[in-house]
Amino acid sequence: MPDVDTTMREIELKHGPFGQAITKPFARTRRAVDERSLLKVYMGIDPEGRRKREVESVERAAHLGLSVPEVLATDTGEDGSWTVFGMLPGVPCGVRTGRAIEGYLGHVLNLTHRLHRLHRSSASLVPGLGWENRHGRLVPQHRFLLDQFSSRCRLRPWWEALTEALQPLESHPVVHLHGDLKPEHLLVDDDRVHVVDWEASARGPAVVDYTDVVFHLVRDLLYEGVPPKDVPVGLMTRLPFSAPVLAWRLLLWLDRRRPEDIDLVTAREVGRLTAEEQAPAAYAALARTVSLLRAVGVPR
Structure with a gap:
């Protein structure tokens, strides 16, 4: 997990560069150019609550043996609520x-x-x-x-x-x-x-x-x-x-x-x-x- 002062720019330098954004009603996603990670920005209804729920549930699901994406970084701040996930095959x-x-x-x-x-x-x-x-x-x-x-x-x-x-x-x-x-x-x-x-x-x-x-x-x-x-x-x-x-x-x-x-x-x-x-x-x-x-x- 990043420190609370980690900025989106720092995340992009570490996990990106990210490609063109795909916007849906409640989220905007960008795949890393190397296809190893996915940046998700939560929008619309309760973005911070949805970020926390997703991170918590993914981590628990992984402990239960379900195949889920790894959380590489997540935070909220001036850039909004966001998470970087590891990309999965398939x-x-x-x-x-x-x-x-x-x-x-x-x-x-x-x-x-x-x-x-x-x-x-x-x-x-x-x-x-x-x-x-x-x-x-x-x-x-x-x-x-x-x-x-x-x-x-x-x-x-x-x-x-x-x-x-x-x-x-x-x-x-x-x-x-x-x-x-x-x-x-x-x-x-x-x-x-x-x-x-x-x-x-x-x-x-x-x-x-x-x-x-x-x-x-x-x-x-x-x-x-x-x-x-x-x-x-x-x-x-x-x-x-x-x-x-x-x-x-x-x-x-x-x-x-x-x-x-x-x-x-x-x-x-x-x-x-x-x-x-x-x-x-x-x-x-x-x-x-x-x-x-x-x-x-x-x-x-």
Whole structure:
């Protein structure tokens, strides 16, 4: 770890030079020219909290035997909150064919089997951001999810119905979550899988990780031009399913895009989705909804 007075310039001299920046909604990354390291600058929502969560979770995941990037340097200051990671080999999981999707879901299940079972040795684990229990009031699982929305969502007509629909999560064990599982965060290197991007790590019900997988898969296929009817929803039934969590994930995506996007989904649509008992029907409904949202210009 660097000293607190380490500057970005010093880090670039040690680990760089870094190439052109790639900017996403909540982070800007730059690869070193020699491909040995990656500089990540956290932006948007709680950058310093996300930096700390990622560093803590990566270090704990490494101790647990998961293949994760090494933290080479991390700090916060005038340059913002940032971390330099060691680069890992491999390529993101492919999802362009049914066979590739089956392989990707297999990697997900292998990872989550190892990750989620950690709660057996963490009986006192409580819902929250990051893997470390913090002092403070105990928040119910459904409230932990709802607290991730912006305050404007509390005034939406679907708020109370979604709150009620999420109540059954209280019977679920609290486990360690990656928090942002999608193909580009699982790097395949022959028979080995490396797991990156842990800034959204959390403690909560396991179905949140599985719902993230489904949501990102459906959304990204649609935004790449796959028609809704061709999204292979049947393959995704391998994963545990919760319709209320699926509705929550859809709304969270909209809440974090343009301010007006959250009003594009009606209370009736949310109610229908949360009440769906069959995973294929729920995933098909999600595909239709996301396709319509894409058509009206909601950014990916």
